[in-house]
Amino acid sequence: MLAHYGYKDGSGDYFIVIDTDKCDGCGECVTACPYGVLEVGEDENDPFREEPVAKVTEDHRKKIKYSCAPCKPTSGKKPLPCVQACSPDAISHSW
Amino acid sequence: MEKEYWRWPESRWTSSDIDWKTGDIISAGVDVGSVSSQAVVLVDGELFCYSNYRTGSDSPESAQKVMDKALEETDLTLEKIHHTVGTGYGRVNVPFANRAITEIACHARGANFMYGPSVRTILDMGGQDCKAIHCDEKGKVTNFLMNDKCAAGTGRGMEVFADLLSIPIEEMGKLSFKVEKEPEPVSSTCVIFAKSEAVGLLRKGWPKEKVLAAYSSAMAHRVVELLERIKVEKDFAVTGGIAKNEGVVKRIESELKIEALEPQHDTQIAGALGAALFAKALVEKERGLR
Ligand code: SF4
Ligand code: SF4
Numbered sequence: 001m002l003a004h005y006g007y008k009d010g011s012g013d014y015f016i017v018i019d020t021d022k023c024d025g026c027g028e029c030v031t032a033c034p035y036g037v038l039e040v041g042e043d044e045n046d047p048f049r050e051e052p053v054a055k056v057t058e059d060h061r062k063k064i065k066y067s068c069a070p071c072k073p074t075s076g077k078k079p080l081p082c083v084q085a086c087s088p089d090a091i092s093h094s095w
Numbered sequence: 096m097e098k099e100y101w102r103w104p105e106s107r108w109t110s111s112d113i114d115w116k117t118g119d120i121i122s123a124g125v126d127v128g129s130v131s132s133q134a135v136v137l138v139d140g141e142l143f144c145y146s147n148y149r150t151g152s153d154s155p156e157s158a159q160k161v162m163d164k165a166l167e168e169t170d171l172t173l174e175k176i177h178h179t180v181g182t183g184y185g186r187v188n189v190p191f192a193n194r195a196i197t198e199i200a201c202h203a204r205g206a207n208f209m210y211g212p213s214v215r216t217i218l219d220m221g222g223q224d225c226k227a228i229h230c231d232e233k234g235k236v237t238n239f240l241m242n243d244k245c246a247a248g249t250g251r252g253m254e255v256f257a258d259l260l261s262i263p264i265e266e267m268g269k270l271s272f273k274v275e276k277e278p279e280p281v282s283s284t285c286v287i288f289a290k291s292e293a294v295g296l297l298r299k300g301w302p303k304e305k306v307l308a309a310y311s312s313a314m315a316h317r318v319v320e321l322l323e324r325i326k327v328e329k330d331f332a333v334t335g336g337i338a339k340n341e342g343v344v345k346r347i348e349s350e351l352k353i354e355a356l357e358p359q360h361d362t363q364i365a366g367a368l369g370a371a372l373f374a375k376a377l378v379e380k381e382r383g384l385r
Contacts, residue, residue: 004240008321015240015324044197045236047373062244094324 003045005056006064006094014065015094016056016082022090025052032085036060037067054090068093103131103264103336106361107146107164113138115171120378123165123176124201124370125158125192127185130222130251131336132157133367134165136176140375144169145364154185162191178378180370184223196373198366199228199239205369206332207234210356215328218318218347218355219365220337223251227322234369238325253340255290256310260303264340271307271342278305280313289313307342315346322351331355338362 006015020043027040037060043049060067071080072095083091115121118138126133128150135145146164150157158181162173173191181189182201189195198219206217212232219226224243230236257264278301281292293306301309333355337343339362348354379385 001236002238002325004238004324007242007244008324009244013324045199045239047194047196047200047377 001046003055004094005061007062009065011065013094014068016064016068017092017094018054018056019090019092020046020049020053022088023054023086024088025054026087027054028085028087029054029082029091032081034081035067035070037064038082065095103147103339103363105131105146105148105164107144107148107167108360109144109168110142113141113143115143115169115175118143120178120375121171121176122371122374122378123162123179124367124372124374125162125179125181125189126183126198126201126364126366126370127154127158127161127181127189128183128222128366130254131363132161132183132185133361133364134158134161135364135367135371136165136169136171137368137371137375140372142360142368143171145361145367147361147363150185154188155190158185158189158191178374178381180374180377182366182370193374194377196370199226199241200236201366201369201373202226202334203228203230203236203239203369204234204372205365205367206230206334207232208368208372209334209359209365210330210332213330214332214356216322216325216331218322218331218333219335220249220318220333220343221335223249225249225318225321227318227325229325229328234372240321240325242321249337252289252314253337253343256293256307259290259293260307262303262307267307267311268340268342268344270304271311272345273304274308277312278309280316281309282313311340311342312346315343315350318343318347319350322347327351327353329353333358334362334365336363 001020003018004015043053123136132150133147136143148161179192181192181195186195217228226241229238
């Protein structure tokens with residue numbers, strides 16, 4: 001499943017997308033993220049999934065644009081720590 | 096009492112041809128939303144009864160009330176129900192629930208039952224959030240997005256207008272088509288700004304219908320933008336309170352160029368229905384049947 005966490009507002013689309021079919025719940029992204037945006041736990045949207053899955057914490061869902069801003073310099077694209085840490089390539093960002 | 100323009104009427108229903116006593120698995124789902132709550136009871140996966148009732152300030156109490164309402168005209172009692180799943184924003188506050196499952200999962204499951212396995216895209220517009228869900232033929236979520244940051248595209252946004260224009264929410268859809276020509280949508284997507292824009296238009300002498308039309312199309316456009324992110328695929332179904340507002344639904348359909356499926360039953364029960372279906376599946380799992 002593609003889980004979109006975030007929102008759309010007047011200034012744009014701010015979503016972190018987790019591909020739960022690729023995610024194995026290893027938690028590397030959680031360790032890599034300097035701002036505690038991600039967590040690993042029960043898949044709230046698939047009650048029959050046994051393995052844990054990565055998700056954006058409740059706290060950050062409504063302010064993700066700001067939470068992730070320090071990782072996204074306006075000039076020069078650096079790889080994002082969360083995306084880089086994930087070897088199955090399960091994380092993407094919409095902005 | 097002051098007239099409440101913005102609330103959908105409450106409802107309840109009992110099947111005339113199911114005898115719960117002959118049932119093997121009796122399961123229930125309770126959806127505690129921000130504005131209204133619903134309870135659904137299934138007997139062996141068939142719809143037995145449901146109710147749709149207002150949410151009070153206290154979630155556990157609202158959950159109890161809506162369940163009592165559902166059981167009211169039946170001789171079934173809470174103790175006879177094998178498994179109950181809570182969902183909705185107050186899902187962890189359903190005292191008699193065995194488990195909580197998100198609205199995303201429940202709406203997909205509920206829409207699959209309500210509209211059939213051909214449903215791929217579901218739009219749920221609730222009181223305070225808007226969800227776009229893509230699911231497979233079993234009602235399993237394959238892609239979702241939920242916007243609960245702002246009121247645009249939610250029931251709350253419509254309520255503000257019902258109040259502002261003093262038009263009962265049930266009549267807003269029809270009224271919004273009583274315009275000779277579709278006006279330009281209001282430019283603000285934010286409800287607060289849209290409201291002040293509307294006040295300005297009313298002052299300029301726009302009739303209520305025209306203001307309503309301009310707002311309904313702005314809201315439809317906003318929702319279509321969200322749907323496009325998860326990619327719309329046929330068949331398309333709309334659940335939640337706004338499904339009852341044809342003024343918004345028809346405008347979404349014409350923008351998407353896809354018609355939404357014709358709903359059966361109260362569209363607000365989709366979440367509770369999905370929860371009850373999960374409750375049944377959980378009993379089957381417990382009994383080693385799946
Ligand atoms: S972009 Fe930075 S702050 Fe945002 S989730 Fe990734 S690592 Fe965390
Ligand atoms: S690093 Fe990738 S696979 Fe591991 S938990 Fe995070 S998203 Fe899932």
